[in-house]
Amino acid sequence: MTLKIIVMMKQVPDAEEIFIDPVTYTLNRTAARGVINIPDENALEIALQIKDKVGAEVTVISMGPPQAEEAIIECMGRGADRGILITDRAFAAADTYATSLTLAATIDKIGKYDIILAGESTTDSGTGHVGPGVAEFLDIDQVTYAESAEVVDDKIRVKRILEDADEVVEVPFPVLVTVLTGANIPRRATLRRKIDAIKKGIERWDHETLGLPPDWIGIRGSPTIVGAVKVPEEKKRASKKISLEQIPEMIDELFEKGIIKREDGA
Amino acid sequence: MMSEFDVIVVGGGPAGTSAAIRLAQNKVNVLLVDRADPPGSKNVSGGVLWGNDLGKIIPDWEKIIPVERLITRKGTTFLTKDSAISLDFSSRKFLTNRTGYSVLRVKMDLALAKKAKEEGAMVIGGVTVDSVARKDGKIIGIEQDGDTITSDTVILAEGANPRVAIDSGLRKPIGDRDVAIGVKQIYKIPEDKINERFNLSGNEGFAGEYVLGYLPDGVEAGGFLYTNKNTLSVGVVVSPSHLRNYGQMHSYDIMEEFVQHPSIARLVEGGRLEEYSAHLVVEGGLSSVPKLYGDGYMIAGDAAGFSFSNGLVIQGMNYAIASGIAAADTFIEAKEKGNYTAKALSDYQKKLEESYVLKDLRTFKGIENSTWSSMAHRTIPDILERFLFRLNLEDGLPKKHILELLLRSVSESGHNKTSLALEAYRMMRRM
Helix, strand or coil: CCEEEEEECCEEECHHHCEECCCCCCEECCCCCEEECHHHHHHHHHHHHHHHHHCEEEEEEEECCHHHHHHHHHHHHHCCCEEEEECCHHHCCCCHHHHHHHHHHHHHHHCCCCEEEEECCCCCCCCCCHHHHHHHHHCCEEEEEEEEEEEECCEEEEEEECCCCEEEEEEECCEEEEECCCCCCCCCCCHHHHHHHHHHCCEEECHHHHCCCHHHCCCCCCCCCCCCCCCCCCCCCCCCCCCHHHHHHHHHHHHHCCCCCCCCCC | CCCCEEEEEECCCHHHHHHHHHHHHCCCCEEEECCCCCCCCCCCCCCEEECCCHHHHCCCHHHHCCEEEEEEEEEEEEECCCCEEEEEEECCHHHHCCCEEEECHHHHHHHHHHHHHHHCCEEECCCCCCEEEEECCEEEEEEECCEEEEEEEEEECCCCCCHHHHHCCCCCCCCCCCEEEEEEEEEECCHHHHHHHHCCCCCEEEEEEEEECCCCCCCCEEEEEEECCCEEEEEEEECHHHHHHCCCCCHHHHHHHHHHCHHHHHHHCCCEEEEEEEEEEECCHHHHCCCCEECCEEECHHHHCCCEECCCCEECHHHHHHHHHHHHHHHHHHHHHCCCCHHHHCHHHHHHHHCHHHHHHHHCCCCHHHHCCHHHHHHHHHHHHHHHHHHHCCCCCCCCCHHHHHHHHHHHCCCCHHHHHHHHHHHHHHC
């Protein structure tokens, strides 16, 4: 039996091209081009490494506007076999709860799967909720903060990077793994695969395809309420030009003012 | 064996996208490949588009391409350390004889790639083509990462640094004399401030070319300044051979000095630097044009060395578009006969010879010797500065005839009148 892998991918605005609107305090992303969320690239790379080693059918799913198709074609250009875009106006303004539910329903409809891979969080909202949320809705095991993963017999062996330790865990299928940013160097798409991807095309599913009631999705299915958005005030910083000889003096002054502290707390 | 595509176009600039649009409009099965994703997002140029040729494939191009301002004012300026000597031409005639617009290339090229896709071309970005594919000496497609993608004809439109054409032995490597280095900055400045500073209203625009006459002997560079809606495109173009001769000077130093020159600094003042880019500029004239076609391929745009510069007028995108369309039309005719040999594609050369593309390159053969000369970059600005300063200075002395002032400025500059007149005559003839 061929291993079935699903990669959850989001197209996000290029972080280098977005800025906070000084009046409305919202992210202005109109000028930004769409790119693959960076850790999702790393998740896809792990899926493709497993495919290279033991063979697998890799399906990329993405929820977003029609232009997210380009990001799915790019993933197929790198080696994914199938692409599904979940796109529907009814999904608009979904929070992480409604998004997790929608993605879980998508995976449920795909049917048979062994491994689900996703980036640990997105660069445009950064909650890290969606991976674990999908695992909960599907009621399967999950492993977070993965740096690498390989298939050993009928289990996945994952190396997790924690604050004070690295941890290696083995989990039987089906399992969901979230992958850290920079976990690997993603491969480049080839022209051959991109041509084939465009010829094959992607599948587009909406809320009717998934059989999701309108109350469960989009803004109506989202319990999160955004109270306010604030931009932290910029702290006033002082600057002073000093000569090389004055550095020890300066360090003493910084200790006195409590701006820097000794490691032993003295 | 059937090819997978009729045509593969390498490069998503004006030449490549124009070819792809024309081909797709004629139901040709065309693949356009660009190394950037999205296509065209790595492209750079000064930024004035003369759109006559684009009108042949996109009649309403002024709406499809996100143009910035209609050029109604053109300036040519000699800069010396202390002075700026300008020929300033602004005319309402440009409002009815619309020709040039300032453009921002990343937006423009993306719109052209999108248009190609809408017309039915397959457009793929983010992939670098390695070389052409050959069989029995004939070009049968391209190679990428070990795969061969076949087509009846390949159009190489890969720009000023045509790696595929060079690596495939279809043109000689780019030398010092074939290109110049362009450095460009984009400054954000409010629209009303731009209108105020450049004496413009509405979407009228200014395009200025500059001769940097204050640089050390042996380093020759030109500058440009174009107004966009709410940004300025400011840049310099310098010959690499000059930089090599003069070891202490870098292209970015010349860029910095240009924006700090008093007459430029006041125009960019308060602007926020938004972009900094550099690019090769085709400057070699006819001598750097390669063989333009062969069995199964044609070369268009910058990759073919198509550009024009006489110091007062600098153009490239229109030559790229015209050659892209000519290559497409050649293929469309060749397809009717099912013949893609060098003989069939030689029509491309014929078409270019009949159009301004090769006519201009022949008419202005050797012009690069005048535009990149000490005469244009130092002698003329120096004499003009002496002359105009003397003419305009009230010093309490009796006045003199203009010709006498001019001749005195020439002799003061240390030049022989006769040889200078001869050189100026030769230069005028070339220009």
